[in-house]
Amino acid sequence: MTPPGQGAAGHRPAVDATPWAPTLAVATGAVAGVLVLVLAVLAGRGDVAVVVAAPLLTAVVVRHRRPTGSVRAWFAGPADEAGDDGRDLAGPDGTLRAALWLDAPAGAAAHVALTRQGRAVADALVHVDGTRRLPVTARTVRTGPQEVATAVVQGVGPGAASVADPADAVDRRTVVLPRATPVREVPLPPRLRGTTGAHPARRPGEGGDLRDVHPWGPGDRLRRIDWRVTARRSPDLRDLYVRREHTLAEAVVVLVVDSRDDVGPDPRTWRGPVPPDPADATSLDRAREAAATLARAFLDQGDRVGLDDLGVRRRPLPPGGGRRQLQRVRHALAGTHPAGDPPVRVRAPRLPSGALAVVFSTFLDDEAAAVATQWRAAGHRVVAVDVLPALRSADLSVRERLAVRLVTLTREDRVAELADQGVEVVAWRDDPAVALQVLARRGRRHAGAGVV
Template sequence: MNRVQRWATARRTAGRSGWRGTDALFRGAIGGLGLVGVGVVAHRIDLVLIGAPLLLGTIAALAVPTGPVPAPKLERLPAAVESGDRTKAAITVAAGPGVEYLAIRLPSPDHTAIGPVHLLPGSATTIRAALRWNAWGEGVDLRPDHLAASRDALLINGPVVGAESRRTVLPPITPLAPGPLPPRASGLVGAHRARRPGDGVELRAVRPFQPGDRLRRIDWRVTLRAGAATGEPLAVPHVRERHAEVDADLVLVLDSLVDVGADLGEWSTAAAGVAVRPGGSLDRAVRSAASLAAGYLRQGDRVGLVDLGRPQLSVPPGVGHRQLVRVRHQLVACTRTAGWATRPVLLPKQIPRGAVVVFLSPFLDDATVTAATATARRHLVIAVDTLPAPLLADPSTPWGEVVRLVVAGEHRARRNALRANGVAVVDSADAVASALRRVRS
């Protein structure tokens, strides 16, 4: 096969692979051929000397086969990461010998803007991108858009939208001091004292031995002192009776019906570029729920999650680290459907008997207050107000301050209604423990 046939075969392969000519190709081929032709016809050697290298260089560059289209491949990363984590993601590229340049656009390390375009030689095989996950949620964190150029950039392939790398960033956990929960007997040993006797740590009473008592419960000192009066040291054995330790249930009720910030002028519009408003009511609710779940699961309690907007997304109470991971994943799932429901739905079967219920809501809807007060008739309910404060009036309308006063007044009325129905209202998750102590004291 001669040079012309090899060149023709390479061009057909490049065309089928998605390569296309650039302006440099047409200038080199048409300009070089035109200068040589005009020079020969006009007997101008200077035009031939200018056009011949341009034409031969174009032909020589096109003679090199471009090979397959280079497709960057992302290194496998964990499907779920913690908020604040950082890493370096490896991107491998396998380009043919005819690829001279690679242009790859990677995101900025903090994902606040579209990252710069990196111009790399075609021989590059591995590229590393710095990643840091600052905001919790689910979304695309890496998408290597790329463009490849052949020799002298006569042919290009792209730009091609890269494969998206999606990740779930779990909500952050703030260390909280858990408060005392009412115990609930469920057949397991927990961290709270019950009224009934059992195998706990705290002493309940010392009494005479009865049939069925275990021998290891005998208090030999009391037994000897009691027998000294009768002259028979072991006549009446005495045993130590302790309080049983049982577990308790905590149900977190997330209000995903609304997501508002402090600025009233932005309530009617969605936040650009994010699924949840940073610092908004839903953001505060999710962060508080994750922190409360971590604190009470750490001490051995049972924690569950209820979504007021989508009951099917709820998580039944459970224990252990696996339950914490499940709750945090489900919190992210709840935010995907935030704002779709028109009214809160809270079924009685979602809350176990004797459980403590924590409502996390901005309480901008009377229906949410009604759900909380109805639950308070059967359970101990604590309301965590997640509405950002202070509210800011909309400066674009002369009625902005009036609207702010009306919204704030209605919000205070709903908080007062909750307190009047026996619901403790707090402003942050930190105050839940103190509210529980006040209730149990």
């Protein structure tokens, strides 16, 4: 029976077709035995010839018993084992799971070396005996495309007397979707749209809070008559009074991710050849998580959410609602990454009328701040989410600390200028739910801008 995932597209089974060869110890013993045997024959020493017969006999037995087949290795994920060639997703605790399948001749073993992101994580000698499945588990704090593990497999013959050349490395890659954590309250734009939704608007209609009590007129429904007010104001029933309500409307929100920067808490990894530590969540990871969290909060309220990326020029994800829209947003966020030199924007991208713009950026340069300022000047409510991680400067040199200090001061001035322009700033570090709640309640002063 063919194991699940064998030969599936994207798993690249590795085949070791190189003939099996004796190990260095066996080969050295055989060569030394031949030399000693020749010298013993020339010297007429039969006892010595008998002694060196053992290494030669071992070499003959190894050559006779060495495997004749090949060693194959491939990765398969949980979706592949279920019969669906899909992508792995991280569990609630950030756990990635896959399976390494090994196929070797009878009696052969396999030496497996696992690495992840260039770092050795496991090294073991595994008895295969045909086909064997090895579970592989990795933990991650990152989101987006990433490596689960890379395996280099080498066949080992019976008694470790023969080996084969290492097969080509096989790897398993996956896409980790950002988690959407629940938040209680989120800010809304000052102007809502439509005649359906979950928020009371300023326009008269049905379904919302009480607007006023008005004399009955053409178009008013009889079931809206307030008989108590009518009896109090017009006892003779000459005039009828109806209750009028605010209509319900929905908010349009555009999430804008600045994918140009992907920096970690160690400033020495910024724009340098050293990548961020895999155990540290970068600014783009925080941006993905924050955007997914806000998308879930707005969509749960029945609002419409769209997504745009400042780092690339492509068609944005249009605003939509429902669970499918949340999955679209999460998958689009997982695909965001720095892509070469970012384009220079002459003007900010266009937003729907009355939309709330939420910008996720590190604000290490003026690009995202300029876009947010243009949107605010156009009358949109703009929320700037600062996703820069808390910096670690304990191991920095004096010059590095000075450079970080200058960059930090410039960034703080830029963020303060945003606040002066009317852009509301939220730091996604300590407790962003509290800051979002403050912004949501700040908008309740205007009718139709509150949160239910």
